[in-house]
Amino acid sequence: MNVQVGDILEMKKPHPCSSKTFEVLRVGMDFKIKCQGCGREVMAARSKIEKNIKKINGVSPYKMQAQEKQKLGSD
Ligand SMILES: [Zn+2]
Numbered sequence: 001m002n003v004q005v006g007d008i009l010e011m012k013k014p015h016p017c018s019s020k021t022f023e024v025l026r027v028g029m030d031f032k033i034k035c036q037g038c039g040r041e042v043m044a045a046r047s048k049i050e051k052n053i054k055k056i057n058g059v060s061p062y063k064m065q066a067q068e069k070q071k072l073g074s075d
Contacts, residue, residue, distance in 0.1 A: 001050050003027055008036070008057040009049075015040070021057065 003009070007024045014020045019037020026032035031049045034041045 001053065001056070003031070003050070003053070003056060009033065009053050010055040010057055011052050012054045013052055015042075020054075 003024055005024050005027055009022045009024060011020050011022060015022070015035045015037060017035060017038040017040075019035055021036040022033040022042070023036060024031065025034055025041065027046070029046060030043050031046055032041060032043045033049065
């Protein structure tokens with residue numbers, strides 16, 4: 001599964017605050033993700049998170065802005 005920093009993950013199991021979407025802050029052996037409902041940051045093993053992903057919802061607005069900047073700058 002190709003998870004990148006900035007992606008919004010839709011999980012099978014919701015956070016205790018009932019939100020199911022998390023923003024990816026860091027990837028590696030462990031993932032660091034941020035709940036979009038309450039803003040809490042969670043760290044967990046990659047395998048554990050990947051198993052719980054229902055859908056990857058592309059990138060956050062922040063990342064899209066960064067990509068736009070790169071496009072403009074590379075010309
Ligand atoms: Zn939450």
